[in-house]
Amino acid sequence: MLTDLPEAELRRYRSDLREPSDFDAFWSDTLAEARSCGEPVQVTPVPTPLAAVDVFDVTFPGFAGQPVRAWLRVPRGAPGPAPTVVQYVGYGGGRGHPLENLLWSAAGFVHLQMDTRGQGSGWSRGDTPDVAAAGPQAPGMATRGVEDPRRYYYRRFLTDAVRAVDAACGLPAVDPDRV
Known part of the structure; x- marks a missing residue:
């Protein structure tokens, strides 16, 4: 790893950057607004050749x-609400194909794999556009709307991530105490 400081200095380093005074209010207001609007969660079965996992298309x-898309993968014959993994796909990726990423459901977990808005052209396909007009950006999403925290891409993405957990906790196959 390359750094601009020797290891001893890195271990002592403390940033001068401080949390803005309105940080908690900003996120509380953002999440309250998101939770107050939108359609109910939609869950549609997806026919697959899988013998041990049921797959659902979730919005x-x-x-x-x-609307944000996701795949819900549920171990077939699970004995009731199960522990759940909510997965956020990395930069450049989307939710992919319904038959991909079967590890968690094969291990007995319910698996909600959230699409990443505006992503999915890099290494797995996506189905959720980023409809916000956020102003100037360098190639990619990291700078989209960076000049204003209210318009910044990651405000939308992080809110989607919280709402994915909210959605998972409301599904019958999910034990909300084990997400």
């Missing part, structure tokens, strides 16, 4: 109630 309300 849940994300930032500003905008």
